Amino acid sequence: MGEFELIRNFFAAAPCAQGGEGVVLGIGDDCALLSVPSGEQLAISTDTLVAGVHFADPCDPFLLGQRSLAVAASDLAAMGATPLAFTLALTLPTVEADWLQAYARGLNHMAQRCDLRLIGGDTTRGPLCLTLTVFGRVPAGLALTRNGAQPGDLLCVGGELGNAAGALPLVLGQCSAEPAIAEPLLAHYWSPQPQLALGQALRGKATAALDISDGLLADCGHIAAVSRVGLRIENHRVPTSAALQTFLGAAQAQQAALSGGDDYVLAFTLPAAELPTLQAEGWPVHVIGRVVEGQGVGLVDEQGRDITPAIRGYQHFRA
Amino acid sequence: MGEFELIRNFFAAAPCAQGGEGVVLGIGDDCALLSVPSGEQLAISTDTLVAGVHFADPCDPFLLGQRSLAVAASDLAAMGATPLAFTLALTLPTVEADWLQAYARGLNHMAQRCDLRLIGGDTTRGPLCLTLTVFGRVPAGLALTRNGAQPGDLLCVGGELGNAAGALPLVLGQCSAEPAIAEPLLAHYWSPQPQLALGQALRGKATAALDISDGLLADCGHIAAVSRVGLRIENHRVPTSAALQTFLGAAQAQQAALSGGDDYVLAFTLPAAELPTLQAEGWPVHVIGRVVEGQGVGLVDEQGRDITPAIRGYQHFRA
Numbered sequence: 251m252g253e254f255e256l257i258r259n260f261f262a263a264a265p266c267a268q269g270g271e272g273v274v275l276g277i278g279d280d281c282a283l284l285s286v287p288s289g290e291q292l293a294i295s296t297d298t299l300v301a302g303v304h305f306a307d308p309c310d311p312f313l314l315g316q317r318s319l320a321v322a323a324s325d326l327a328a329m330g331a332t333p334l335a336f337t338l339a340l341t342l343p344t345v346e347a348d349w350l351q352a353y354a355r356g357l358n359h360m361a362q363r364c365d366l367r368l369i370g371g372d373t374t375r376g377p378l379c380l381t382l383t384v385f386g387r388v389p390a391g392l393a394l395t396r397n398g399a400q401p402g403d404l405l406c407v408g409g410e411l412g413n414a415a416g417a418l419p420l421v422l423g424q425c426s427a428e429p430a431i432a433e434p435l436l437a438h439y440w441s442p443q444p445q446l447a448l449g450q451a452l453r454g455k456a457t458a459a460l461d462i463s464d465g466l467l468a469d470c471g472h473i474a475a476v477s478r479v480g481l482r483i484e485n486h487r488v489p490t491s492a493a494l495q496t497f498l499g500a501a502q503a504q505q506a507a508l509s510g511g512d513d514y515v516l517a518f519t520l521p522a523a524e525l526p527t528l529q530a531e532g533w534p535v536h537v538i539g540r541v542v543e544g545q546g547v548g549l550v551d552e553q554g555r556d557i558t559p560a561i562r563g564y565q566h567f568r569a
Numbered sequence: 570m571g572e573f574e575l576i577r578n579f580f581a582a583a584p585c586a587q588g589g590e591g592v593v594l595g596i597g598d599d600c601a602l603l604s605v606p607s608g609e610q611l612a613i614s615t616d617t618l619v620a621g622v623h624f625a626d627p628c629d630p631f632l633l634g635q636r637s638l639a640v641a642a643s644d645l646a647a648m649g650a651t652p653l654a655f656t657l658a659l660t661l662p663t664v665e666a667d668w669l670q671a672y673a674r675g676l677n678h679m680a681q682r683c684d685l686r687l688i689g690g691d692t693t694r695g696p697l698c699l700t701l702t703v704f705g706r707v708p709a710g711l712a713l714t715r716n717g718a719q720p721g722d723l724l725c726v727g728g729e730l731g732n733a734a735g736a737l738p739l740v741l742g743q744c745s746a747e748p749a750i751a752e753p754l755l756a757h758y759w760s761p762q763p764q765l766a767l768g769q770a771l772r773g774k775a776t777a778a779l780d781i782s783d784g785l786l787a788d789c790g791h792i793a794a795v796s797r798v799g800l801r802i803e804n805h806r807v808p809t810s811a812a813l814q815t816f817l818g819a820a821q822a823q824q825a826a827l828s829g830g831d832d833y834v835l836a837f838t839l840p841a842a843e844l845p846t847l848q849a850e851g852w853p854v855h856v857i858g859r860v861v862e863g864q865g866v867g868l869v870d871e872q873g874r875d876i877t878p879a880i881r882g883y884q885h886f887r888a
Contacts, residue, residue, distance in 0.1 A: 274610055278795070279714050280647035280779050281612035281705070286605045291593055293600035294688065296702065298658045300695030328599035339617045339658070339700040369613065376619030377696040381658040383615065386600070395598050460599050476597070 253345045257373045261338070264354050266361035267368040272334045272387065275369075282369035284335060286387055292334075293386040293393060295325035301378035306422060311349045313440040314380075315356020320442045321463070322382040323364045324514040327449035328461040330394040331386025333364050338371035339381040364444055394452055394459035399477035399519035403457055405539040406525075408445045408516035410491040411466055413438035415510020416498055427497055434493045442514035451533055452518055459518035465509040467559070469517060470547045477519075480544030486552045487538045508549070508559070572664045576692045580657065583673050585680035586687040591653045591706065594688075601688035603654060605706055611653075612705040612712060614644035620697035625741060630668045632759040633699075634675020639761045640782070641701040642683045643833040646768035647780040649713040650705025652683050657690035658700040683763055713771055713778035718796035718838035722776050724858040725844075727764045727835040729810040730785055732757035734829020735817055746816055753812045761833035770852055771837055778837035784828040786878070788836060789866045796838075799863030802827075805871045806857045827868070827878070 261267060262277040269276065274283035286292050299318050301307035319336065326333050338357070361368065366384065417439035419425045420432055427435075445461070452459060458477050462469045466488065470481045485504065494503045519541050520528075528535050549558045580586060581596040588595065593602035605611050618637050620626035638655065645652055657676070680687065685703065736758035738744045739751055746754075764780070771778060777796050781788045785807065789800045804823065813822045838860050839847075847854050868877045 274709075275712070275714065279716075280644040281614040281650065281712070283648075283707070283712055284611045284613065285709065286611060288607045292603045292605060292611060294603065294656065294704075295600040296656045296658050296690050296700075298660055298691040298693045298700070300660055300693050303693065303695050325599040329602075331600065337613065337615045337702060339615050339702075341617055341619055341698055371615045372617040372700070374617045374619050374622065376622050376698060379660060379695060379698050381615075381617070381691070381700040383656060383658075383702045385613075388602070390593075390604065393594070393600070393602055395594065397598075 254373045254375070257345065257350065260350065261354065261368060264358055264368060266358045266366070270335070270367035273367050273369055277368065277370050284369070284385060289390055290387045291390050291393065293326055293329045293331035293388050294383065295322060296381060296383045297322040298379065298381045307378060311353040312356040315353040316360045316441045318380050318382055319357055319360040319364065319366065320444055321514065322384040323366060323444040323446065324442065324461040324463070326384055326386040327444045327446045328394065328459055328516060329386065329388060330392060330449040330453040330459070331388040332450060333366045333446060334385045334387055335367045335369045336382055336384045337369060340371065341374045341376040341379040343376065343378055364446060389453070392453045394449065394456050394518065396458050396460050396473050396476040399458040399473055399479050399541045401479055401541050401543045403519040403541040404522055404525060404537050405470070405481055405483065405541060406518055406520055406535050406537050407462070407489065408448050409534050409536070410489045411462065411513050411515060412490050412494050412503055412506030412510045414442065414512035415506040416494045416503065431493045431497045434491065435497065439512065442512070444514060445516045448516055448533055451528065451531070455524040455528065456518040456520050459516055462513040462515050462517050463511060465511050466517065467508050467547055473517070473519065474545060474547055478545065480542040481539060481547045482542050483539040483547065483549050485549050485557060487536070489536045573692045573694065576664065576669065579669065580673065580687060583677055583687060585677045585685070589654070589686035592686050592688055596687065596689050603688070603704060608709055609706045610709050610712065612645055612648045612650035612707050613702065614641060615700060615702045616641040616644070617698065617700045626697060630671040631675040634672040635679040635760045637699050637701055638676055638679040638683065638685065639763055640833065641703040642685060642763040642765065643761065643780040645703050645705040646763045646765045647713065647778055647835060648705065648707060649711060649768040649772040649778070650707040651769060652685045652765055653704045653706055654686045654688040655701055655703045656688060659690065660693045660695040660698040662695065662697055683765060708772070711772045713768065713775050713837070715777050715779050715792050715795040718777040718792055718798050718860045720798055720860050720862045722838040722860040723841055723844060723856050724789070724800055724802065724860060725837050725839055725854050725856050726781070726785070726808070727767050727853050728855070729808045730781065730832050730834060731809050731813050731822055731825030731829045733761065733831035734825040735813045735822065750812045750816045753810065754816065758831065761831070763833060764835045767835055767852055770847065770850070774843040774847065775837040775839050778835055781832040781834050781836050782830060784830050785836065786827050786866055792836070792838065793864060793866055797864070799861040800858060800866045801861050802858040802866065802868050804868050804876060806855070808855045
C-alpha cells in the first residue's frame with residue numbers, strides 16, 4: 251500500500267468522516283452519495299488555499315486545518331444553508347505523519363463545530379495546496395443570494411470587522427503584541443466562526459447576503475452590482491473590536507474594518523420590519539447603513555459627508 | 570478588477586457554464602445551487618491533477634482541459650450516475666490568455682460530450698494544479714458501488730485496456746510512432762471517453778463497478794477486498810487494441826492492459842443472466858473472468874494455470 255493510500259485510509263478513519271445526516275455513502279468508492287430532502291436544494295462552494303499565497307508556509311497544521319474548513323463553510327452561512335458535508339483535495343510535497351495528524355485534528359475540530367462530514371476527496375503529491383468543497387441544504391427558494399437588495403432595506407453585518415486583517419502582521423511575524431490583544435485577533439484569523447446559525451435565521455428575512463472575505467467595501471460592491479442598487483455605509487456604525495482599536499489605533503482599525511479581508515462575517519440587507527424580531531432573538535445584527543437607489547458603495551461620516559475612498563478589495567495576489 | 574476576477578468572469582461566460590438541468594444557480598454567488606429530483610441521490614467525486622505529476626508541464630492546454638474533466642466524469646460513470654454539473658478549482662502560476670482560452674475550449678468540449686455544466690469553483694495563484702469535483706444523480710439504492718460482487722458473477726470490462734499506458738512514452742516524447750498507431754493511443758490518453766451511458770445501463774444489473782484508473786489488477790483488487798470475494802481473470806480474454814499490440818508487441822500490450830493506469834474503462838461484476846440483454850442492446854461488455862469464493866485477484870492462462878504476478882497498481886508518485 252502506497253503512502254497516499256495510507257493517507258486516504260487515515261482520513262477515512264477520522265472522526266469527521268463517520269456518517270451523518272444525509273450521507274448515504276462516504277469515503278472509499280468512486281463517488282460519495284448524498285441525499286437531499288424533498289423540497290430542498292443543495293448549496294455547493296469550493297475554496298482553494300495555496301501555501302505561500304493564502305497562508306504562510308510553514309504554518310501550524312492544526313490551525314490550518316481549522317481555517318481551511320472555516321473559510322469554505324462560511325460560504326454555506328452566506329447562503330443560509332444547513333451544513334451537510336465536505337470533500338478535501340489535499341496536495342502535499344511530502345508525507346509527514348505529525349503534520350497530517352495535526353492538520354486532521356484541526357479539520358475535525360472545525361468539522362464538529364460546523365456539523366460537517368468529510369465524504370471524499372483526493373490526495374496527491376505536489377506543492378502544498380488545499381481545495382475544500384462544502385455542501386449544505388436549503389429549502390427551495392429560500393437561499394440567500396446577492397441579488398435582491400431593495401432600496402430602503404437596512405445594510406447589516408453579523409459582527410466586528412477587521413480583526414483578521416489586523417492579525418496579519420502578527421501571523422507573518424512582522425510584529426508582536428501583548429496576549430490580551432494578540433490572542434483575540436489571531437483567533438479571528440486562524441479560527442473564523444462561520445455564521446451558520448445566523449445565515450439560517452436570515453432565511454426568508456434578508457433580501458441579499460454574502461460573507462465578507464475580500465473586505466466590507468469590496469464585498470458590498472458585489473451586492474450593489476448584482477442587486478442593481480446603491481449601498482450607503484455609515485462609517486461610525488461599522489463595528490470594530492477593542493483589541494483591534496488598541497492594537498492599530500482608531501483610524502487604522504476603521505481602515506482594516508472597511509478594506510481588510512478574511513473577516514468571514516455576514517453582510518446582508520434587511521427590510522427594517524425584520525430587525526426587531528432578529529434583535530429580540532439575540533442575533534448579532536449591526537446596522538451599518540442603507541440600501542438606496544443608484545449604484546455602487548458610498549461611505550459617509552457621522553455628519554453625512556461623503557468620505558468614500560477609492561474602493562479596492564483584498565486581492566490574494568498582486569501581479 | 571483583478572486578473573483573477575477576470576478569469577472568473579471568463580469561465581462564467583463559457584458555454585459549459587450556461588444553466589442546464591438541475592442547476593438552480595451557477596457561477597457568481599457564494600454557493601451554487603443544485604436541485605436533485607425526489608427519489609434520487611447526489612453522486613460526488615473529486616480529482617486533482619498536479620503539473621509534473623499527473624501531466625507533463627508544459628502540455629497542450631486544450632488536451633488538458635478535455636482530460637481533466639474526463640478523468641473526473643469517469644467516476645460518475647462508475648457509479649451509474651447521470652451527469653449534472655462540476656466545479657473547477659484552478660491554480661495558475663501566471664495568467665496567460667491563450668492558455669486559458671485553449672484550456673476552456675477543451676473543458677467545454679468534454680463538458681458538452683459528458684453533459685456537465687460548470688457551476689463554480691475557485692481561481693488562485695500558485696503552482697499549476699487542477700481540482701475538479703463532479704456531480705451526478707442516481708435513483709436511490711441503484712448506485713453502482715464496489716461492494717456487492719457475488720461468487721458466480723461474471724467479471725467484465727467495458728472496452729480495450731492499456732491504451733493510455735501505451736501512450737505514455739509518446740506523451741512524454743520518449744519515442745514516436747506512425748500516426749496510425751500513435752493517434753488512437755494518444756486519443757485514449759488525452760481524451761478518455763467516460764462510459765457514462767454504459768454506467769447508467771448497468772444500474773440494477775451490475776453487482777459491483779468501478780472505473781479502471783490504477784490498472785485492471787489493482788482496481789479489481791478493490792472490488793475483491795470490499796466485496797469480500799475473489800476475482801479470477803482469464804488473461805487471454807482481456808481485450809487490447811490492434812494499435813497497442815502493434816506498438817508494444819503482444820506480451821507488453823498484455824502487461825499494459827493488466828497493470829497500466831488511466832484507462833477510465835469500467836470494470837464490473839454481473840450475474841450471468843444479465844449478459845444476453847446487455848449484449849443484445851449493443852453495450853460493450855467484455856467478459857474477462859469470474860467472481861469466486863475467497864479473496865484477492867488471480868490471473869490464469871488459457872489452460873487455467875495460475876500466472877498471477879505480484880500485483881502493484883500505478884501510483885501517481887513513488888517516494
